[in-house]
Amino acid sequence: MASKTAIFRGILSQKPRFGARSMSSLFQNIEPAPKDPILGVTEAFLADPSPDKVNVGVGAYRDDNGKPVVLECVRKAERRVAGNLNMEYLPMGGSIKMVEETLNLAYGENSDFIKEKRIAAVQALSGTGACRLFADFQKRFLPDSQIYIPVPTWSNHHNIWRDAHVPQRTFHYYHPESKGLDFASLMDDVKNAPNGSFFLLHACAHNPTGVDPTEEQWREISYQFKVKNHFPFFDMAYQGFASGDPERDAKAIRIFLEDGHLIGCAQSYAKNMGLYGQRVGCLSVLCEDEKQAVAVKSQLQQIARPMYSNPPIHGALIVSIILSDPDLKNMWLKEVKVMADRIIGMRSALKENLEKLGSPLSWEHITNQIGMFCYSGMTPEQVDRLTKEFHIYMTRNGRISMAGVTTGNVGYLANAIHEVTKCA
Numbered sequence: 457m458a459s460k461t462a463i464f465r466g467i468l469s470q471k472p473r474f475g476a477r478s479m480s481s482l483f484q485n486i487e488p489a490p491k492d493p494i495l496g497v498t499e500a501f502l503a504d505p506s507p508d509k510v511n512v513g514v515g516a517y518r519d520d521n522g523k524p525v526v527l528e529c530v531r532k533a534e535r536r537v538a539g540n541l542n543m544e545y546l547p548m549g550g551s552i553k554m555v556e557e558t559l560n561l562a563y564g565e566n567s568d569f570i571k572e573k574r575i576a577a578v579q580a581l582s583g584t585g586a587c588r589l590f591a592d593f594q595k596r597f598l599p600d601s602q603i604y605i606p607v608p609t610w611s612n613h614h615n616i617w618r619d620a621h622v623p624q625r626t627f628h629y630y631h632p633e634s635k636g637l638d639f640a641s642l643m644d645d646v647k648n649a650p651n652g653s654f655f656l657l658h659a660c661a662h663n664p665t666g667v668d669p670t671e672e673q674w675r676e677i678s679y680q681f682k683v684k685n686h687f688p689f690f691d692m693a694y695q696g697f698a699s700g701d702p703e704r705d706a707k708a709i710r711i712f713l714e715d716g717h718l719i720g721c722a723q724s725y726a727k728n729m730g731l732y733g734q735r736v737g738c739l740s741v742l743c744e745d746e747k748q749a750v751a752v753k754s755q756l757q758q759i760a761r762p763m764y765s766n767p768p769i770h771g772a773l774i775v776s777i778i779l780s781d782p783d784l785k786n787m788w789l790k791e792v793k794v795m796a797d798r799i800i801g802m803r804s805a806l807k808e809n810l811e812k813l814g815s816p817l818s819w820e821h822i823t824n825q826i827g828m829f830c831y832s833g834m835t836p837e838q839v840d841r842l843t844k845e846f847h848i849y850m851t852r853n854g855r856i857s858m859a860g861v862t863t864g865n866v867g868y869l870a871n872a873i874h875e876v877t878k879c880a
C-alpha cells in the first residue's frame with residue numbers, strides 16, 4: 457500500500473484536468489478596461505511617491521491639513537450605534553426611519569406629499585445606486601423612454617444609463633466662453649425634446665461645472681417642463697455644499713414641487729455627512745397618489761432584490777440617529793456650513809494667488825462657481841503637464857476639486873496652474 461506521502465505526491469504531480477491554455481482562452485480576448493476618469497486619478501495619485509503631490513481629483517472633502525474628515529455628529533451617532541446594533545437584514549427598501557428623514561430634506565419637513573404618502577422611496581447604495589435603481593426602473597416600466605443628460609455632466613451618469621440600456625440624449629448646459637450657463641440653448645433643447653421626455657438635472661452644485669441656474673431660471677425651466685410634460689430626475693449629491701444650507705440647496709426641487717410636477721430624486725450622504733464609503737442614500741419617486749406610490753416602491757424593491765437584496769445597515773443608522781435628534785441635527789448643519797465655507801475660502805485664495813502671480817487670464821469663474829468643483833477651463837494637455845511636472849492630480853476635463861485645496865497647497869497649485877496656462 458502506498459504511504460500517505462506517496463498518495464499526496466501523486467495528487468500534486470497530476471496535471472489539472474483543464475490545461476492552463478484552455479482556461480486562458482476563455483478570457484483571452486478581454487482587454488483591460490480603460491481607467492475611470494475620476495477614480496483612476498486617485499489610483500495614479502496613490503502610486504506617485506513624490507512628497508509634493510496634490511490630489512484635487514475626486515470630490516471628497518479634506519480639512520485644511522489635507523486629511524479626510526469624520527464629522528463630529530457622525531462620531532457621536534456611532535457611539536450610540538455601538539453595542540445597540542444587531543446585524544439583521546434591513547427590509548429590501550432599507551431603513552424606513554432613514555428614508556423618512558431623508559425625504560424631509562428633499563421635499564421639506566411639512567411636505568404634503570409626505571403626509572399624503574405619495575412618495576415611493578427606498579434606501580439606495582448612495583447616490584450612484586439611487587441613479588442606477590431609477591435607470592433600471594425606467595428601462596423596465598417605461599421601455600421606450602430616453603434620458604436627456606446635460607453637457608457636461610458627472611462622467612458616471614453616462615455609464616449608469618448605458619448599463620441600464622436606456623438611450624441617452626444630451627442637452628446644452630455649460631457655455632465655455634462665458635464659463636456660465638448656456639440658458640438660451642438649454643431652454644431650446646427643453647422645448648425641442650419630444651413631449652414627456654426624461655431629463656437628468658443636478659439639483660445643486662452642478663458637477664463638474666459648479667454652475668447652477670438662478671432661482672428665476674429654475675422657475676422658467678420648471679414652467680417649460682410643465683408645458684412639455686417632461687419628467688425631471690434630480691441627482692442631489694451635494695445638498696448643503698452649494699450654499700452651506702441644505703434647505704436652500706433644495707430650492708430647485710421645491711420650485712418643481714410647487715409647480716405640480718411628478719419628480720424622481722437621488723440623494724446621497726457621501727458628501728454632506730462625509731459617509732463616502734458607507735454607501736448610504738435614497739431614491740424617491742413622487743407619484744400621483746398613494747396607490748401608485750405603493751406599487752412603484754414594491755417594484756423598486758424587486759429591482760434591488762436580485763442585485764444586492766437589501767442595503768447595508770450601519771450608515772443608515774448613523775443618518776437616522778443624527779437627523780432624528782435635534783441636537784445632532786444642529787451639529788450636522790453647522791458642520792456642513794464649515795465644509796462649504798472652507799471651500800468658498802479656498803476659491804478666493806486660489807483666485808488671489810493666480811492674480812498675484814500676474815496671470816494674464818481671468819479667474820473670476822473660480823469664485824463665481826459653487827459647490828465642490830471649479831471647472832477651470834484648462835485643457836487636457838495642460839492638466840497632463842500639471843501631473844507630469846508638478847505631481848498635481850485632477851480629471852482631464854480641467855475640473856479642480858476645491859475640497860482638496862488647502863492653505864498649505866494653494867500657493868503651489870496656483871503657481872503650477874500659472875506655469876501651464878500663461879502661454880495659452
Ligand code: KET
Pocket residue numbers: 494495513514515516581582583584585610612658663691693724725726727732737
Ligand atoms: N451624482 C453626482 C453628480 C456626483 O458627483 C457623484 C459623485 C455621485 C452622484 C455619486 O456619489 P455617491 O458616492 O455614489 O453618493 N461624485 C464624485 C465621486 C465619484 O465620481 O464617484 C466625483 O465626481 O468626484
